[in-house]
Amino acid sequence: MEQILVTGGAGYIGAHTLVELLSSGLAPVVVDNLSRSSHRLLDGVKKITGKDIPFYPVDCTDESGLKDVFSRHPQITGVMHFAAFKSVNESVEQPLLYYRNNVDSVISLLEAMHSAGVHRFIFSSSCTVYGQPEVIPVDEQAPFLKPESPYGATKQMSERILEDAVKAFPRLKVVSLRYFNPIGAHPSGLIGELPLGTPSNLVPYLTQAAIGKRKKLTVFGSDYQTPDGTCLRDFIHVVDLAKAHVSSLKKIDELPNRFEAFNLGTGKPCSVLELIRLFEKETGVPVPHEIGPRRPGDVEKVYADPSKSHRVLDWRTELTVAEALRDAWNWEKEMAHETH
């Protein structure tokens, strides 16, 4: 059976993708050094699917460790590369850690793939590569602006490395998936986001405030040039995002270019305040919150033009933001239950 190497498979988006790969008849092999996760989500994937997944606690900057995984699994025909550090704030404090981990991982993985004769690479990129785009909804042609953070720079650099690599390795094909704001959890309540420490992303903070783990959510700024003054984002259900990886794998061989980038978003803007109101409406649970100052580095508004993904990957979102918020809430309650 065809196997797919999933780096970072113990993390939030990787774990949701494992479920979709297994339900499409593909066999994932996971590499994760558990630096930002634990076995918790892998256990959840097993509960959902009933399948055992080969797991290697290898660091993606360790080329020989990766080569060893490829040699144990000659059936691997493609790689989905989720493994990276993702905190914008932490990347400002520890830029070298971010460059080393995120950029070096891409290089080591490309080298190991090259020697193993594996040619399909699906990369976890981010809308952060666009910064504050001049035209929104933003499409894949938009220029990369100066990155707001070392984290953003690692995604721009990784894409650049991948674009250069396809020129040097004639069989390599790369799909770079630019995620907008992934939120929610698996509808089973068995896997979801597990932020380490205080969450910096909106939805995990919101659900923790709603359950009483945090005093209140601070809305960062209400004086933006947007309908209600709060920032606009494109929130996408993590299960829809996961499915896009399976669609990409199905299409990668037919793509005319050997490097292609795709936006993964709904195309519909939603403000921070709208999201809070929607959560309250869907769950009946109030979110204690207050308006605070702007967070430095935030872009005012960004949402996707996902038409290329619709057309070329034959993928579109099927779940709503309301469903994502209900699923995120179920997951938060599940975790509260586990810790009591």
Ligand code: NAD
């Ligand atoms: P996550 O932190 O939940 O998962 C990342 C996983 O990678 C973790 O399990 C971690 O232990 C592992 N990892 C990190 N460095 C590693 C290394 N050197 N070797 C092996 N394993 C390593 O993050 P996520 O939200 O699932 O994000 C997955 C990918 O998607 C990342 O590349 C991230 O930058 C990208 N992304 C995430 C978001 C988001 O909002 N969650 C948005 C855009 C892009």
Ligand code: WQD
């Ligand atoms: C969303 C909105 C905040 C927390 C980041 C990365 C991006 C991508 C996704 C990886 C913003 C507001 C947040 C809070 C708030 N990640 N907010 N109170 O900043 O859009 O994107 O994650 O690639 O690269 O930059 O996501 O969830 O942090 O914020 O008001 O406590 O919610 O100001 O407007 P962001 P986010």
